[in-house]
Amino acid sequence: MKTFKSGGVHPEENKLSAGIPIRIMPVPQTVVIPLAQSLGAASTPLVNKGDKVLVGQLIAQGATFISANIHSSVSGTVAKVDDAIDASGYRKKCIIIDVEGDEWVASIDISPDLKANITMTKEEIISRIKEAGIVGLGGATFPTHIKLMVPEGKKAEHLIINAVECEPFLTSDHRIMLEKAEELLIGVKILMKALEVTKAFIGIENNKPDAIAHLTELSKKYEGIRVCALKVKYPQGGEKQLIKAILNRGVPSGKLPIEVGCVVQNVATAFAVYEAVQKNKPLFERVVTVSGISVKNPCNLLVRIGTRISALLEEAGGVPGDTGKIISGGPMMGKALNSLEIPVVKGMSGLVLMPVDEAKRMKVSNCIRCAKCISVCPMGLAPYHIAQTAETGQEERAESLNVLDCIECGSCAFTCPAGLPLLENIRVAKNKVGQLIRLRAK
Amino acid sequence: MILYFVAQKFKVIEDPRIDEVAALLPGVNCGGCGFAGCRNMAENIVGKESTEGFFCPPGGNETMKTVAAFFGQVVEEKEPLIAVLRCNGTKSHAVAKTEYDGLNSCFFIHNLYSGSNGCAFGCLGGGDCVDSCKFDAMYMDKETGLPVILQDKCVACGACVKTCPRKIIELRLKGLNDNRVFVCCINTEKGGVAKKNCEVACIGCGRCVKVCESNAITLENNLAYIDFEKCTLSRKCVKVCPTNAIWEVNFPEEKIESPLKQWQEDNFDKL
Numbered sequence: 229m230k231t232f233k234s235g236g237v238h239p240e241e242n243k244l245s246a247g248i249p250i251r252i253m254p255v256p257q258t259v260v261i262p263l264a265q266s267l268g269a270a271s272t273p274l275v276n277k278g279d280k281v282l283v284g285q286l287i288a289q290g291a292t293f294i295s296a297n298i299h300s301s302v303s304g305t306v307a308k309v310d311d312a313i314d315a316s317g318y319r320k321k322c323i324i325i326d327v328e329g330d331e332w333v334a335s336i337d338i339s340p341d342l343k344a345n346i347t348m349t350k351e352e353i354i355s356r357i358k359e360a361g362i363v364g365l366g367g368a369t370f371p372t373h374i375k376l377m378v379p380e381g382k383k384a385e386h387l388i389i390n391a392v393e394c395e396p397f398l399t400s401d402h403r404i405m406l407e408k409a410e411e412l413l414i415g416v417k418i419l420m421k422a423l424e425v426t427k428a429f430i431g432i433e434n435n436k437p438d439a440i441a442h443l444t445e446l447s448k449k450y451e452g453i454r455v456c457a458l459k460v461k462y463p464q465g466g467e468k469q470l471i472k473a474i475l476n477r478g479v480p481s482g483k484l485p486i487e488v489g490c491v492v493q494n495v496a497t498a499f500a501v502y503e504a505v506q507k508n509k510p511l512f513e514r515v516v517t518v519s520g521i522s523v524k525n526p527c528n529l530l531v532r533i534g535t536r537i538s539a540l541l542e543e544a545g546g547v548p549g550d551t552g553k554i555i556s557g558g559p560m561m562g563k564a565l566n567s568l569e570i571p572v573v574k575g576m577s578g579l580v581l582m583p584v585d586e587a588k589r590m591k592v593s594n595c596i597r598c599a600k601c602i603s604v605c606p607m608g609l610a611p612y613h614i615a616q617t618a619e620t621g622q623e624e625r626a627e628s629l630n631v632l633d634c635i636e637c638g639s640c641a642f643t644c645p646a647g648l649p650l651l652e653n654i655r656v657a658k659n660k661v662g663q664l665i666r667l668r669a670k
Numbered sequence: 671m672i673l674y675f676v677a678q679k680f681k682v683i684e685d686p687r688i689d690e691v692a693a694l695l696p697g698v699n700c701g702g703c704g705f706a707g708c709r710n711m712a713e714n715i716v717g718k719e720s721t722e723g724f725f726c727p728p729g730g731n732e733t734m735k736t737v738a739a740f741f742g743q744v745v746e747e748k749e750p751l752i753a754v755l756r757c758n759g760t761k762s763h764a765v766a767k768t769e770y771d772g773l774n775s776c777f778f779i780h781n782l783y784s785g786s787n788g789c790a791f792g793c794l795g796g797g798d799c800v801d802s803c804k805f806d807a808m809y810m811d812k813e814t815g816l817p818v819i820l821q822d823k824c825v826a827c828g829a830c831v832k833t834c835p836r837k838i839i840e841l842r843l844k845g846l847n848d849n850r851v852f853v854c855c856i857n858t859e860k861g862g863v864a865k866k867n868c869e870v871a872c873i874g875c876g877r878c879v880k881v882c883e884s885n886a887i888t889l890e891n892n893l894a895y896i897d898f899e900k901c902t903l904s905r906k907c908v909k910v911c912p913t914n915a916i917w918e919v920n921f922p923e924e925k926i927e928s929p930l931k932q933w934q935e936d937n938f939d940k941l
Contacts, residue, residue, distance in 0.1 A: 311859070317783020318790050319859070566768045566783050589771050621801070652773035659781065 229434060231459035232469035235606035237639045239462055239560060241435055245399045245519045245526035250407055252530045253543060255330050259302050259534025260571040261287070261323045262314040266363040267370045268294030273323055279306045284333035284510050287323055290361075296371045297361035298323075301512035301532035303331040313567045315556050315576065322571070325534070336509045343506040344414055346421060353422040353505055360504035361511050361574075366390060366465070366494035367557055369575040372501070375491055376422045385489035387420050387428040388474060389498055391443075392458065392465035394433060395558025398578040400515040401495045403528045405432070405439040408499055413443070413450045415502030420452060423491055428453045429474050430495075433460045462560060463637040467492040469606050481633050496577075516540060516572060520581030522548035531572050537579060538568040544579075552587030555580040560638045590647030601640035601650060607633045611640035615653035623660035631658050687716045687740075694737050695726060700804050702727040702827025721745050728805065728825040751826035752844040753807075753819050758854040758915070759792035760814035764868035780835040789867040791857040793817070793838055799830035821848060821920075843898045848920045851901055851908065853878075855915045858891035865913065872915040878907035 264270035271288035281287060281300040288298035304327040311319040332338060348356065358373035378384050393401040404412060420428050430447070432440050432455060440457050447453040456474050458464055468479045470492060477488040485492055493501075496514065503509040512533050519526040524545025531540060537554070541547050547554070547568075555562040556576050564587075601611035609630055617626040634654055641651040692712035699707040703726050705714060715724055721738045731747045738745035764787035770779060776796035784790040795815040800808040807823035808830065810816075819830075821844075831839045838856055853872055857864040861873030874892030886900035887907060896907070896916075908916045 311863075319784075319863070563782075566788075587771070649773040652775070652778050655781075656773075656775060656778050659777070 229457060229459045230473045231461055232464060232466075232472040232606060234608050235604045235639060236461040236463065236469075237604050237642050238460070239396050239642065241460070242396045242519070242521070243399050243402070243435065244397065244521075244523075245517050245528055246402055246436070248399075248403075248527050250400075250403050250515055250528045250530050251543075253532070253535065253540065255302055255327055255532055256535045256539055257327055258307070258536075259300075259325050259327065259532060260312050260314075260536065260569075261298060261301065261325065261534040262312075262571065262573055263288055263298065263321045263323065264314070264316070265298060265369060265533075265574045266290075266294075266296040267368065268292060268296075270321065271295055271298050273309050273321070275306045275309070275323060277306055277308050280304070281306060281325060282331050282333045284336050284512060286359075286361075286510070290358075290371070294371060294374060296363050296369075297359060297510070299361055299510040299512045300325060301534050302327045304328040312571075313569055315563070315565065315570055315573055317563075317566050337507040342410055342414070344410075346414070346418055346505070348418075348421075348505060350422050350424060353418055356505050357422070357501060359510070360500075362497065362500050362504055363511070363574050364494055365496035365500060365514060365574065365577065367561070367575050367577050372493065372497055375493070376419070378423065378486060378491075382486045383489060384423040384425050384486065384491050385427070386475065386491075387416065387423055387425050388467075388470055388485075388490055388492045389416055389428060389430040389495055390465055390467065390470055390492055391430050391432045391436075391439070391495040392470060393436075393495075394460075394462045394465040395560055395562070395578075397519040397526075397580045398517050398558050399519070400517045400528050400577055402436050402439055404495055404499050404515060405436070405443055409442055409446050411502045412495060412499050413446060413453060414506065415498035415500075416453055417450055418501050418505050419491075419493055419498060425491075426452045430455045431458050431464075431470050431474050432456070433458050433464055435460045462639065463606055463635070466606060466635050466637060468635070481630055511574060514572070514574065514576070516576055517578035518544035518581075519578065520548070520551075520583075521586075522550055522583050523581050524548070533574060534571045536569055536571050537565070540572065540579060541568070541581075548581060548583070550583045550585075551581045552584030553582040555582060560642065561636065589649075592648060593646045595646055595648055598645065600643045600645065604639040604643045606637060606639060607635060609634060611650045611654060612644075612648070614657050615648065615650045618653035618657040618660070623657045624664060626654075626657035627661045627664070631661055634658060685716050688712050691715055691737060691740060694740065695733060696729045698728050698804060700728060700825075700827040700829060702825065702829070727751070727827045730825070750844045751841045752821060752824050752850075753826055753828075753830055753839050754842045754850070754852055755793065755817060755819060755839055756852060756854055756856050757791075757793040757816065757838045758870045758917070759787055759789055759868045760816055762814075763870045764789055764792055767867075776833075777835050787867055789857060789864070789871070790859070791836060791838070791855075792868060794836070798833050798835070799839060802829040802833040804829065845898075845903070845920075849903050850898065850919050851903055851905060852896055852898070852917055852919075853887075853894045853915055854917045856893065858893045860892055864892070870913050870915055872911075873913055875912060877910040877912065878916060881906045881910050 269292040272291045273288045275287045282303045285300045287300045290296045304325050307324045307326045312322040314320045362372040363369040444455045516531050553564040614626045614629050692709045695708040703711045705711040726733050734745045766786040767788050770786045774796050776794045776798040779794045785794045797810045807820045855872035864871035876889050879887045884902045886897045908918045
């Protein structure tokens with residue numbers, strides 16, 4: 229079975245919510261919509277206190293080249309545009325809306341019919357995706373329309389759909405594949421048209437046999453789409469690992485997938501593209517998995533952006549008494565949140581509640597150069613070496629150790645028998661090297 | 671033989687004065703002058719043939735006088751500066767609302783979230799500044815969770831100022847008799863928000879601005895700032911601050927006027 233060659237670890241899969249169909253969360257009474265929901269600059273608000281808004285209405289515009297539009301996920305009145313805590317752990321500018329009813333913008337097609345016919349041109353598709361504020365829903369939140377604009381001199385040959393979902397606990401992509409398969413496949417065709425490619429691969433880890441079977445069967449109707457079963461190994465969902473496994477091509481250090489003719493998009497993004505292009509529906513809701521060993525009702529919820537996570541946790545049966553961390557994302561790469569008031573944003577694929585005894589870090593002891601971290605690094609780096617540069621204040625050395633290739637998957641820290649804070653030190657080194665490079669460019 | 675020729679061919683001709691000036695400098699290579707080490711500063715001084723615009727914080731006025739004299743020049747004395755931590759968010763003033771369990775690096779925590787007490791501007795207590803001090807002038811107070819800057823050892827080289835990711839440390843005038851007054855907070859959030867996280871935060875009320883006789887205090891973005899060049903150390907601001915955010919350092923204890931009052935104070939519990 230296909231897989232990526234170097235490194236990788238096997239955390240316990242814990243796909244507790246894999247069999248739970250997507251439930252639609254009720255619309256909350258207030259939503260807090262952060263202006264920073266994509267990579268790049270925060271968006272500029274277009275509404276003020278007192279303005280009436282409808283579901284799907286544009287309320288903030290992408291400010292710079294790498295930035296995205298934001299649409300209201302509710303109908304009601306704007307209470308204020310003010311600072312509120314968001315997933316960054318800081319108070320940032322948000323649009324806070326008091327909800328009244330659930331009225332949608334008239335241009336959205338709310339009928340449940342499947343629209344298979346793709347009538348837009350490549351340019352119209354990319355423009356529509358930009359208008360709809362679609363960003364990478366795998367968690368990176370890179371504005372999708374920019375990824376589809378292949379730079380001069382490069383050519384896209386393959387579209388790869390990332391349906392791997394290698395993080396433990398997370399199952400939102402899995403459920404979309406089972407419940408919205410046709411829409412997903414049409415979304416893939418739309419992306420293929422936007423990139424002018426004839427071949428698309430959907431990479432799915434082998435722990436989702438039902439999704440593999442379902443999509444393999446359905447994709448027979450759609451020309452050029454092939455489903456690829458992949459060995460279960462973290463981080464198979466990393467785009468470079470995915471390209472290596474499916475096409476056996478290596479993306480060169482410091483370059484993007486387009487260098488080897490590939491564009492990678494997440495499954496949920498492809499579904500959002502279908503909704504935006506075929507139903508004129510901008511991005512204002514997403515499926516979020518709420519899970520954890522002690523969680524009463526692990527579930528997959530279709531949530532309006534801006535809903536506070538306290539509502540989702542209640543829906544999943546409340547916060548268990550032994551909870552140590554509430555993590556946005558998965559336990560490997562996710563970030564522990566510091567408030568229950570934090571709202572769901574476009575990049576929040578799941579909430580994992582970790583019990584205190586698992587969340588407490590291992591006691592740190594000395595590095596014995598066992599090199600386990602090197603053997604598990606999927607990018608072929610030397611984690612202990614890079615971490616050491618940060619510890620000794622010599623971060624400049626990390627540049628020659630290719631620290632910028634690090635995808636921050638956490639396999640090294642996961643494996644380290646000494647409990648060293650490897651990824652933390654690597655992040656410090658990466659940050660400082662990035663600063664150095666920017667200074668050099670000036 | 672070969673070594674001799676190579677040594678001659680690649681010999682670097684240098685102005686011999688550079689070595690002489692470098693010998694007059696402390697040799698700590700702290701970077702406080704803005705150059706890459708003492709020798710680099712010496713190179714630049716010799717290049718300009720003047721000490722104008724140069725200052726060595728650890729060496730101070732003594733060193734600059736000696737170096738200027740080397741060129742037959744006289745240099746104006748500068749008032750000494752000292753590093754000041756403008757945050758009083760101790761473990762008791764700014765109670766922890768979340769527990770942080772990870773790498774103890776201020777740089778890392780700052781990029782991760784606002785910190786365990788919730789103030790996005792406050793000291794994180796990770797000690798990056800203490801690690802950066804080459805003069806043993808700082809240590810971490812375990813009880814308060816804040817770094818302490820030792821007045822007698824700090825040379826105001828600026829290393830801690832650069833290291834602090836939140837720019838909490840400022841170089842200010844050491845002051846006449848080592849007396850100085852400053853607002854011990856850099857939080858620019860609205861008063862209510864700031865106070866929620868820390869009980870000694872500056873809430874931007876402006877009382878200090880009104881009472882200052884030398885117009886040394888400005889209020890911007892909900893935060894008061896005392897200009898140390900203008901401050902006359904009257905300390906009227908310290909008395910009116912409702913959150914005790916303004917600090918007066920090294921002033922003598924206030925004298926009680928009447929001996930009777932003093933006796934009453936001393937024997938309060940017996941009365």
